[in-house]
Amino acid sequence: MRRPAANSVIRPDFKFEDMGIGGLDKEFSDIFRRAFASRIVPPGLAEKIGIQHVRGILLFGPPGTGKTLIARQIGKMLNAREPKVINGPEVLNKYVGQSEENIRKMFADAEKEQKERGDESDLHIIIFDELDAVCKQRGSTGGGTGVGDSVVNQLLSKLDGVEQLNNILLIGMTNRKDMIDEALLRPGRLEVHMEISLPDEHGRQQILKIHTNKMRTNGTMAPDVDLPELARLTRNFSGAEIQGLVKDASSWALQRHIKAGTMAALSDDVVNMKIRMEDFMRALDEVHPLFGANDEDLE
């Protein structure tokens, strides 16, 4: 008989502000409350008051909005093992039976690791990225091998398993919730659904702050860089695209140094490179949002 799950503990040194997540305060606290809070209740008490753990959650929304980031940071906050990340298309295998075997193995590995550590109380997170690639509505695999169907069945049997997945939490991620087989989204399976959307202006400013943090503290950022203005100019950008914008702006600043022949003066401890607002404006000509434009309201 498996021991009941012990409780996770929130690391006392963890603060939301230090997590490097911009503009998703509400989403973070909702996901924590709905899917993780039960895990900090002592098991005896949880049993007494009938609290049951959520077995799986689905995070959906456009690419690069921080779904993986949130999942990893909540795991860290609860001192969980580094999550296993499985990519949907990678699980698919042309050999009959191999895809189901891949799923079975991913759960078996998680269980084995817990036993090897001798502590089955550790929370173990499995992130299933691009879930839609394998878990399409069954029967919709369109003349293919039906591999998707059997992968869904294998996942369902793992989530419904007779053995409680006490300390394993499956987090599915997708850009296409409408493509996911509904059977997977029922209670007891991927039961908590949370949308992570593109950031609003306030969120974009937070994300810009996070990704320019080092430059601001070590003096690499020129005083004319106006983050509120950049937040206004980056409508429809995802967090990942904002990160890309900062990288691109840095490349313009570096190019200026290379041209001026001042690269040699840069060393690990001499920071005389400056990234300016003009570098960001050039970057804005080069880096564009996947959806819509930076001056367009999406429906």
Ligand code: ATP
């Ligand atoms: P996908 O759907 O493509 O898997 P995702 O939603 O899981 O994307 P992440 O992988 O979490 O997106 O984001 C990629 C990177 O973009 C992060 O590692 C981080 O550097 C940056 N990023 C995205 N969103 C945010 C955010 N809200 N705050 C800070 N950084 C962010």
